[in-house]
Amino acid sequence: MTITYQGNQIKVILTDIEGTTTDISxxxxxxxxxxxxxxxxxxxxxxxxxxxxxxxxxxxxxxxxxxxxxxxxxxxxxxxxxxxxxxxxxxxxxxxxxxxxxxKGELKAHVYPDAVEYLKNWYDTGLTLAVYSSGSIAAQKLLFRNTSDGDLTSFFSAYFDTTSGSKVESQSYVAIAQELSVLPQEILFLSDSLKELVAASEANLNVCGLNREAAGVDDNFTYVKNFSQIPMKF
CATH class of the missing domain: 1.10.720.60 (Transcription Termination Factor Rho, Rna-binding Domain; Chain A, Domain 1)
Structure with missing residues (x-):
């Protein structure tokens, strides 16, 4: 199955957490x-x-x-x-x-229902899913293991944090592509941060902005309200 985003074949979806899969609040x-x-x-x-x-x-x-x-x-x-x-x-x-x-049961992680649905769908289609967050890899795994929808860690093949570099520096995304053994243009990066979208784009990754308040297109990037609006073609 060929999966494309804006005409580019996609093999990996790399997602941010805060404001993207998970409510920033x-x-x-x-x-x-x-x-x-x-x-x-x-x-x-x-x-x-x-x-x-x-x-x-x-x-x-x-x-x-x-x-x-x-x-x-x-x-x-x-x-x-x-x-x-x-x-x-x-x-x-x-x-x-x-x-x-x-x-201790004092915390239960939040993940948007649309994120859960589409992460599962993408995993089932054979896409490689990975996470890149400023939170530590251990914290990322904890969050996805302890959600209200159960343990979601089986969806993800790789996790990246600040040890891979700053999320606002393009070289970090180049390093992640190398680690995943794919070309940068075969990755779709999802984030709510403009600076991160710019850095990833400069590294030749495909990018899509998540804005839960309003979707649209600016001069550089496509923004969607939720995962269901990401314009991928199967």
Whole structure:
């Protein structure tokens, strides 16, 4: 089966999460407050874990403060959290905290019903599905494993986060295409972020903007309200 988007054959759909598959209010009004509330206690209660020590060391390296103690690291992480910084040690820590919340039943992930339907349909047609989000890979898997519609992780073949590079830099998308062993023009990237669409487009990926408020076409990109409006041809 040949699947095309605006005349280009598509083998991979690469999707963002926040604002695309998942309501942005869930991330900002549920996940972020939860991690902020539990950040300091999680670090203090898990100091014996090597991953905790790795996180603290990464904070020291990023800040250039090699002698920063635990409390100083926690303070820096809290500051990054408040500023919504896309920094790897923070994203790793948030994922660990959210795992605790999902395991306790205190969190249940939101995914739009149209996203669930079309991800399943695309998976069934043989398309490769992948995720690229600023949240850690662990956090991505947690979200899709703990949705109100059940475990969706079987749909996805690959996950990418900030360790692959910034989402607003074109080279990140080139690297992802290489990792997936496809040409950039064989990927369709879905996102609600204009900067991300621009970066992906500069890397020769096909792009489609998700705007839950209004669909349309600007000078550069097509925007749709939901997954059902993405103009793919089978």
């Amino acid at each position: 869930f991330v900002h009004n549920v996940l972020f407050p939860y991690s902020a509330k539990h950040l300091s206690s999680w670090v203090r209660n898990n100091l014996e874990l090597s991953i905790t020590q790795d996180i603290l060391q990464q904070v020291r390296e990023i800040t250039g403060k090699s002698n920063l103690d635990m409390e100083g690291c926690i303070s820096q992480l809290m500051s990054w959290q408040a500023e919504d910084k896309k920094i790897t040690p923070l994203k790793t820590l948030q994922g660990l905290i959210w795992q605790q919340g999902y395991d």
